[in-house]
Amino acid sequence: PTFANALWNKGGWIQNRANTLALWCMFAQVFPMFQDTSRFATIPILYSDGFMDAAARPAAADPTMQGVVALLALAANVICLAVIIKRSKQQKKNPYKNEIFTDQKDFQIAMERAEV
Template sequence: MAPTFAAEFWNKGSWIQNRANTLAIWYMFAQVFPLFQGSGKFAVLPILYKDGVMNPAVHPTAADPHVMGIITILSIVINVVVFAIIWKRARAMRINPYLQPVFVGTKDYEEAMARR
């Protein structure tokens, strides 16, 4: 939630950078203190996945593989739609999206560049 909160309220256009920073901090912490994430009251591995398997007896609704499959498919569809939007805009502007910015001229892009 930290990168989303920052990107929404005061650092628009930099969600991915904020997310990279929070992930880097978490991974560094997890490597220095590995027992923090594996056991105790602050464990990030829920009891549902203990011993590497999903236990439907613990939380029967949380362990529904159909819901997990739907979320996975929804995630893939959203990513394809976003990629299509970027590709369509790049083709309309006749630019290479890998070499040039695609959203030049949009309000959010200009605000992000002004903060740079």
């Protein structure tokens, strides 16, 4: 979805992401052992026995770094929410009822493409 959004389907990232997730979920339901026990397993070794046991595998992952990444992700989400709130207050618009990024170039291009 990121490549499609960047190259040919601007403004359609969420739809592309939904499609890729749906395909993965269907595949995982049909072939569950592929993601659990094959050499292509998607479960990290830290969780391979069903729960995280740092004492059994201390070098598998650093829980401190996992916490740092989680806090960075939370901070990024708070910053995005703050930008949306700030823009909505500047424009005196309700972000639930009105678009607040209508002045952005990508928004205008997507709306032009939608009219065609």
